[in-house]
Amino acid sequence: MLTPHKSGKGPEQIKVLIVDDSTSARTMLRKIVEGDPGLSVMGAAGDAFAAVRLMKAELPDVILLDLELPGMDGITFLKRIMEQRPMPVVVCSSHTEFGSEKSFEALEAGAVEVILKPSPQNEASRQEATVRICDAIHAAVQSRLGRRPQRPAPVRIAPPGPKLTAxxxxxxxxxxxxxxxxxxxxxxxxxxxxxxxxxxxxxxxxxxxxxxxxxxxxxxxxxxxxxxxxxxxxxxxxxxxxxxxxxxxxxxxxxxxxxxxxxxxxxxxxxxxxxxxxxxxxxxxxxxxxxxxxxxxxxxxxxxxxxxxxxxxxxxxxxxxxxxxxxxxxxxxxxxxxxxxxxxxxxxxxxxxxxxxxxxxxxxxxxxxxxxxxxxx
CATH class of the missing domain: 3.40.50.180 (Methylesterase CheB, C-terminal domain)
Structure with missing residues (x-):
């Protein structure tokens, strides 16, 4: 349910807290985030209460948040974050109509970005999602809400494949x-x-x-x-x-x-x-x-x-x-x-x-x- 941050990461890295009730999703998202040398996983939590315990010990730079959580739902958790300690939040949501409606509610509540949760069974989707997820996290930190002028520019991973033109x-x-x-x-x-x-x-x-x-x-x-x-x-x-x-x-x-x-x-x-x-x-x-x-x-x-x-x-x-x-x-x-x-x-x-x-x-x-x-x- 609650996985703490492992030490040894560079201080210049963006610290990411993953909050998702699925063990497989947390594992997949951790692998994606840690594949970018400018990012590190501060911790991974299966519900909002576990996330709060991690945040009492150390605050993340960005939260990667699923909205369908047990106990306290993701929208309620997001609203409490924005009331008590505003920070950049990227919503990682499902493809369903329910998911998309909730995602827009999350944007209105203060989330910086919404991204689609990749399918663990689809390697092509996961590779494409890797760039999108890491870009969303970097963008969240650059946002007005999360801007930190003293932070050095992070090292970015080279996305797979060529960058194509129109x-x-x-x-x-x-x-x-x-x-x-x-x-x-x-x-x-x-x-x-x-x-x-x-x-x-x-x-x-x-x-x-x-x-x-x-x-x-x-x-x-x-x-x-x-x-x-x-x-x-x-x-x-x-x-x-x-x-x-x-x-x-x-x-x-x-x-x-x-x-x-x-x-x-x-x-x-x-x-x-x-x-x-x-x-x-x-x-x-x-x-x-x-x-x-x-x-x-x-x-x-x-x-x-x-x-x-x-x-x-x-x-x-x-x-x-x-x-x-x-x-x-x-x-x-x-x-x-x-x-x-x-x-x-x-x-x-x-x-x-x-x-x-x-x-x-x-x-x-x-x-x-x-x-x-x-x-x-």
């Missing part, structure tokens, strides 16, 4: 090639902290906002619940992306977990194009794939926005959107949970403008007005 899914745009004028289209990419960031932006939009396509890094099985949750809060109509679905005024689509989302131009408007394929920038869905398709299909008719998140997904292909005449915006550091993807976009010169999260909706509506004035001018 060329794996579709060819790059021909820079300078004219794209006919169409309805305005907005493409948004986000990762860690993005579920809350997207809620803030979308809640501020009126029902006649331009069509929006979103890639939020999220496990398969979670995006439908996420879209449904946002739809209940917003004036725009928000759904999970379906291949061939029209992208029209007032319509927002969110990429399915484990599927890439692209734009397909049809006359003066767009449809969603949902495809599988390789992970791009170590993600599926990938922001780079969405932005590449926007550069090719929409050109200057599109607006590209990159929000909070770890890594560099989206930064390179946002530069292609810019080269095709599209305005591009990165979220500013002060309002980001993790200033990773926006930082890369700024440093590459891909983002023309940086804005706080609260100003994004106004920028979207201003873009739509300018596009429609241009079409009638």
């Amino acid at each position: 060329n794996e899914i579709l060819p790059p745009p021909v820079i300078g090639r004219a794209v006919p004028r169409t309805e305005p289209i907005v493409c948004i990419g986000a990762s860690t902290g993005g579920t809350e960031a997207l809620r803030v932006v979308l809640e501020m939009l009126p029902a006649d906002a331009p069509a929006i396509a979103i890639v939020q890094h999220m496990p398969p099985g979670f995006t439908a619940a996420f879209a449904k949750r946002l739809n209940s809060l917003c004036a725009v109509n928000i759904t999970e992306a379906v291949d061939g679905a029209p992208l029209t005024q007032g319509q927002v689509v969110i990429a399915q977990g484990d599927q890439h989302l692209m734009l397909r131009r049809v006359g003066a408007s767009y449809r969603a194009h949902v495809v599988g394929g390789a992970q791009v920038s170590r993600h599926r869905p990938s922001v780079d794939v969405l932005f590449r398709s926007a550069a090719v299909q929409a050109g200057s008719n599109a607006l590209g926005i990159i929000l909070t998140g770890m890594g560099d997904d989206g930064a390179r292909c946002m530069g292609e959107m810019k080269a095709m005449g599209a305005p591009t915006i990165a979220q500013d550091e002060a309002s980001c949970v993790v200033y990773g993807m926006p930082r890369e976009a700024v440093e590459m010169g891909s983002a023309v403008q940086t804005l706080s999260l609260e100003r994004m909706a106004a920028a979207i509506m201003g873009f739509a007005r300018r596009q429609r004035l241009g079409a009638t001018g």
Whole structure:
């Protein structure tokens, strides 16, 4: 039930507390975490009470938390942590509808990230999950909640396999090639902290906002619940992306977990194009794939926005959107949970403008007005 931290780990490592009622899951997660030289397992507990006993002796840097726990459930435990001693928490949840709904409740309660618990029987899934889990832990420590300025940069494990580009899914745009004028289209990419960031932006939009396509890094099985949750809060109509679905005024689509989302131009408007394929920038869905398709299909008719998140997904292909005449915006550091993807976009010169999260909706509506004035001018 309760496994203490073994000594001998370097002081610069991120200390992780695993809380999961399954012995096999704890063993698997320990192996994944300890495979990253920048991480160490401080302890592993089978329930919230065992976790509290470990935390009395030593506080972790990050908690990796299952929500289905005996005695005190994971949501209650998370809320008590945030009330008494806020710290970064990454939820490791199951694929079920119940799991996805509880995961969004956990995000609202203060969890930094939600990841899908890998299947111990599926080696391919476990290998793919290794990068996702370790990245989520590193991102949690970099978040505003868990930022520790004195901590030296940890040594990262080299993820297995090459880091693929959007060329794996579709060819790059021909820079300078004219794209006919169409309805305005907005493409948004986000990762860690993005579920809350997207809620803030979308809640501020009126029902006649331009069509929006979103890639939020999220496990398969979670995006439908996420879209449904946002739809209940917003004036725009928000759904999970379906291949061939029209992208029209007032319509927002969110990429399915484990599927890439692209734009397909049809006359003066767009449809969603949902495809599988390789992970791009170590993600599926990938922001780079969405932005590449926007550069090719929409050109200057599109607006590209990159929000909070770890890594560099989206930064390179946002530069292609810019080269095709599209305005591009990165979220500013002060309002980001993790200033990773926006930082890369700024440093590459891909983002023309940086804005706080609260100003994004106004920028979207201003873009739509300018596009429609241009079409009638």
